[in-house]
Amino acid sequence: xxxxxxxxxxxxxxxxxxxxxxxxxxxxxxxxxxxxxxxxxxxxxxxxxxxxxxxxxxxxxxxxxxxxxxxxxxxxxxxxxxxxxxxxxxxxxxxxxxxxxxxxxxxxxxxxxxxxxx
Amino acid sequence: xxxxxxxxxxxxxxxxxxxxxxxxxxxxxxxxxxxxxxxxxxxxxxxxxxxxxxxxxxxxxxxxxxxxxxxxxxxxxxxxxxxxxxxxxxxxxxxxxxxxxxxxxxxx
Amino acid sequence: xxxxxxxxxxxxxxxxxxxxxxxxxxxxxxxxxxxxxxxxxxxxxxxxxxxxxxxxxxxxxxxxxxxxxxxxxxxxxxxxxxxxxxxxxxxxxxxxxxxxxxxxxxxx
Numbered sequence: 001x002x003x004x005x006x007x008x009x010x011x012x013x014x015x016x017x018x019x020x021x022x023x024x025x026x027x028x029x030x031x032x033x034x035x036x037x038x039x040x041x042x043x044x045x046x047x048x049x050x051x052x053x054x055x056x057x058x059x060x061x062x063x064x065x066x067x068x069x070x071x072x073x074x075x076x077x078x079x080x081x082x083x084x085x086x087x088x089x090x091x092x093x094x095x096x097x098x099x100x101x102x103x104x105x106x107x108x109x110x111x112x113x114x115x116x117x118x
Numbered sequence: 119x120x121x122x123x124x125x126x127x128x129x130x131x132x133x134x135x136x137x138x139x140x141x142x143x144x145x146x147x148x149x150x151x152x153x154x155x156x157x158x159x160x161x162x163x164x165x166x167x168x169x170x171x172x173x174x175x176x177x178x179x180x181x182x183x184x185x186x187x188x189x190x191x192x193x194x195x196x197x198x199x200x201x202x203x204x205x206x207x208x209x210x211x212x213x214x215x216x217x218x219x220x221x222x223x224x225x226x
Numbered sequence: 227x228x229x230x231x232x233x234x235x236x237x238x239x240x241x242x243x244x245x246x247x248x249x250x251x252x253x254x255x256x257x258x259x260x261x262x263x264x265x266x267x268x269x270x271x272x273x274x275x276x277x278x279x280x281x282x283x284x285x286x287x288x289x290x291x292x293x294x295x296x297x298x299x300x301x302x303x304x305x306x307x308x309x310x311x312x313x314x315x316x317x318x319x320x321x322x323x324x325x326x327x328x329x330x331x332x333x334x
């Protein structure tokens with residue numbers, strides 16, 4: 001059974017619709033990124049949709065939050081959306097992505113605090 | 119269900135963000151970057167809300183003590199953030215565990 | 227001494243337990259105590275993450291008390307489980323230092 005069937009075949013449908021409604025409210029490029037993220041996560045063959053929901057939820061939450069902040073998609077995800085998705089699902093490369101996020105966090109803090117003028 | 123609930127728990131989330139906005143700019147910057155990091159990593163502890171409200175509690179104490187944010191938590195914000203979620207599995211961990219213990223089987 | 231962070235990591239929790247064990251106290255005071263002891267790199271954020279863990283593990287009793295200025299402060303005291311954990315920490319410490327002492331003597 002593929003992910004779509006799993007999703008549309010049971011009670012996940014409602015949660016899924018809620019996701020899509022939220023995604024619909026995103027600015028265009030964020031919404032495009034959402035579609036791309038979904039596409040990549042579906043590649044993770046054998047999951048049962050439910051396990052994936054919190055991960056999708058987290059990704060969508062990130063997109064919503066950064067859209068509100070006016071951050072560009074590139075600023076948030078970088079070039080490698082596939083790698084980002086692998087990291088989200090905890091698969092290969094998750095560790096190196098976590099390291100990157102860590103560096104990003106410290107770099108952003110340093111840059112923004114610097115802009116504040118100390 | 120999950121992380122987004124704390125955002126959509128509207129009134130609560132708005133109250134939470136109002137507290138964040140009342141912090142000095144340097145604290146706000148660090149808080150927002152930390153939150154973004156947590157959203158990416160996806161620790162389960164994020165869902166019950168105590169992780170983020172705990173950070174704001176702690177930050178408010180730091181402000182009251184007249185400290186700058188980096189003075190309070192050190193320069194390595196990522197290390198501080200990781201320390202906060204050290205004991206919390208992430209959604210990805212749970213997902214990976216499920217697919218490795220039940221290969222190819224669908225959930226009931 | 228600089229750059230103790232890595233080596234101190236495993237023992238800091240025990241240090242905090244010991245400090246709390248001698249009297250009920252709060253995060254900032256614990257940090258100050260550690261700084262005075264010679265661990266200058268320890269910031270309040272580090273202590274905060276440790277206190278959070280101790281609380282989660284059920285080793286401390288937490289009481290919120292109003293402070294002169296700013297938000298109420300969380301005071302920490304050891305409970306029975308905490309005292310037991312502290313005893314275990316020192317036992318482990320004895321063991322490690324005695325082994326390391328032997329190693330140093332034996333190695334020319």
